[in-house]
Amino acid sequence: LTERPGSPSEFNTILVSLQPARDEAGEVVGISIAAMDITERKSTELALRESEEHYRNTVELSPHVTWTAAPDGQVLGASPRWEELTGLKVSDSLGYGWREALHPDDVGPTDAKWAAALSSGEPVDVEFRIGHGNGVWRWMRSRAAPRRNENGEIVRWYGVVEDIDDRKRTEEALRNTQDRLEALHKKLAAATRPAAAKRYTDPQPGAKRS
Numbered sequence: 001l002t003e004r005p006g007s008p009s010e011f012n013t014i015l016v017s018l019q020p021a022r023d024e025a026g027e028v029v030g031i032s033i034a035a036m037d038i039t040e041r042k043s044t045e046l047a048l049r050e051s052e053e054h055y056r057n058t059v060e061l062s063p064h065v066t067w068t069a070a071p072d073g074q075v076l077g078a079s080p081r082w083e084e085l086t087g088l089k090v091s092d093s094l095g096y097g098w099r100e101a102l103h104p105d106d107v108g109p110t111d112a113k114w115a116a117a118l119s120s121g122e123p124v125d126v127e128f129r130i131g132h133g134n135g136v137w138r139w140m141r142s143r144a145a146p147r148r149n150e151n152g153e154i155v156r157w158y159g160v161v162e163d164i165d166d167r168k169r170t171e172e173a174l175r176n177t178q179d180r181l182e183a184l185h186k187k188l189a190a191a192t193r194p195a196a197a198k199r200y201t202d203p204q205p206g207a208k209r210s
Contacts, residue, residue, distance in 0.1 A: 012039045065161035069144070071154045073118045085140075085163070087132045103129035103137050121146055121154055127164065138165040 015038045021030040065085065067078040074095050083089055086101035093100075099107055106128035117124035123145040129137040144159030 012037055013042045014038070063163065067144075067159045067161065069157040069159065071118075071146075071156070073114060073157070076156075082161070085132070085138070085161075086130050101130045103131065105129075117144070124159075127168075138163060139168040140164060 015036045017034040017036075019032045019034075020028045021032045023029045063081065065079050065082045067082070068076045070076055075093065075098055078090050078093060078098070080090065082093060082098075086093070088097070088101050099111070102110060110126050110128045113124055113126040116122075123143065125141070125143045127139060127141050130140050131137045140161050141164045142159055142161045144157050146154040147156045147158060149155050
């Protein structure tokens with residue numbers, strides 16, 4: 001490290017190389033010293049490490065599962081959260097191994113949507129249930145979009161899986177409540193129709209029958 005002129009708190013990083021200097025007979029007659037300023041390179045390396053560390057911490061702390069896939073749909077990687085949700089190791093979920101975690105009824109529809117996205121190159125948005133091997137299934141939503149090169153060719157898919165089980169349960173509870181209210185309304189309407197018809201067919205009090 002060398003102190004930058006005029007900036008006592010900042011330093012340059014210098015790479016120094018020492019090699020023996022030899023004469024025509026091969027005898028060492030001195031030392032050859034080469035120095036190169038690598039401050040910019042070291043700053044770039046430091047920024048890259050900090051960026052990677054930031055990304056790693058963000059992924060590990062995120063409640064969602066981030067994943068990547070090849071252009072043909074083979075999953076290349078996923079965040080550790082996937083193993084927490086499914087009990088499947090990430091290494092066992094690569095390729096199409098992730099399908100093992102899906103509810104049997106959701107495998108076909110999920111495959112169909114994923115295949116359609118791979119064919120069209122359009123983003124995919126699909127909901128399915130995953131299990132942890134204990135008979136409990138939770139609803140998930142997976143979304144992904146492709147990254148393309150300068151020629152417009154897909155080079156990678158980037159996706160995220162989020163847990164929407166609480167939302168789905170709330171929606172189901174609201175639907176059940178609405179169904180019960182509609183059934184009650186129909187029952188009340190059916191009960192009041194005979195009484196209304198009776199009022200219209202009965203003669204007025206005191207009216208003479210013909």
